[in-house]
Amino acid sequence: TQSTRPQRILGAVQQNATRGDPRSVVRAIDQYCRSQEWAMNVGDEKGCILDSVVSEVNPSTVLELGTYCGYSTVRIASLLPPHAKLITLEFNPKFAVIARQVIAWAGLEDKIQLVEGSSGDLIPKLKEQFGVKAFDLVFLDHWKDRYLPDTKLIEECGLLRKGGVLLADNVICPGAPEYLEFVRSSPRYESQYFKSHLEYTKVEDGLEKSVFLG
Numbered sequence: 001t002q003s004t005r006p007q008r009i010l011g012a013v014q015q016n017a018t019r020g021d022p023r024s025v026v027r028a029i030d031q032y033c034r035s036q037e038w039a040m041n042v043g044d045e046k047g048c049i050l051d052s053v054v055s056e057v058n059p060s061t062v063l064e065l066g067t068y069c070g071y072s073t074v075r076i077a078s079l080l081p082p083h084a085k086l087i088t089l090e091f092n093p094k095f096a097v098i099a100r101q102v103i104a105w106a107g108l109e110d111k112i113q114l115v116e117g118s119s120g121d122l123i124p125k126l127k128e129q130f131g132v133k134a135f136d137l138v139f140l141d142h143w144k145d146r147y148l149p150d151t152k153l154i155e156e157c158g159l160l161r162k163g164g165v166l167l168a169d170n171v172i173c174p175g176a177p178e179y180l181e182f183v184r185s186s187p188r189y190e191s192q193y194f195k196s197h198l199e200y201t202k203v204e205d206g207l208e209k210s211v212f213l214g
């Protein structure tokens with residue numbers, strides 16, 4: 001029977017990456033998606049910007065919205081200090097099944113908790129159910145029209161610490177105009193745009209980094 005794109009991405013990881021080596025998993029996915037078939041991973045170019053923000057924030061707790069196949073999940077977790085944790089939310093069970101195997105291949109199960117469900121439902125439960133106090137970094141890469149409502153929800157639930165960072169993918173392509181307008185005009189955020197390109201293409205895209213001022 002016909003395989004799915006996420007299944008083929010997992011296959012590329014299992015064939016070309018070394019078990020327990022997260023950077024080889026990232027490299028295998030990028031090589032596959034650049035040479036065989038495009039997929040909506042943050043990719044290698046924007047991934048380097050992601051790496052620099054993660055390294056600068058050096059977070060203890062990270063929230064990722066939209067796991068997909070786990071590319072950015074693995075990329076972020078590979079840079080975290082020993083006891084740091086990353087919670088990633090994914091509501092499509094078919095993607096979650098693949099992402100769990102990609103995360104396992106990278107050997108990062110201890111750092112990553114993949115929770116299945118919609119961010120709107122799960123965010124209000126993160127404190128009580130997962131003992132989260134506040135996040136140091138949130139990576140937004142799910143449905144683009146959910147960026148703003150989920151940011152407001154994260155604020156309402158007191159889940160972003162003062163100085164905490166929101167990093168949003170795709171603010172140009174496909175775009176998240178309401179989110180961008182909000183974080184750039186709100187006095188509670190200090191925003192910065194990192195110009196780049198849509199993964200594996202020459203189309204303009206970028207990441208928006210917004211520091212929560214409390």
Ligand SMILES: Cc1ncnc2c1ncn2[C@@H]1O[C@H](/C=C/CNC(=O)c2cc(-c3ccc(F)cc3)cc(O)c2O)C[C@H]1O
Nearest residue numbers: 040066067068089090091092117118119141142143173174
């Ligand atoms: C609300 C909610 N809760 C939990 N998981 C959620 C969720 N909304 C989506 N998700 C999950 O995140 C993933 C969705 C990500 C959405 N990302 C995209 O739609 C996306 C699209 C493009 C793109 C650009 C140009 C083109 F021509 C075509 C596509 C590029 C990207 O980097 C993207 O992230 C998978 C989905 O199941």
Ligand SMILES: [Mg+2]
Nearest residue numbers: 042141169170
């Ligand atoms: Mg994206």
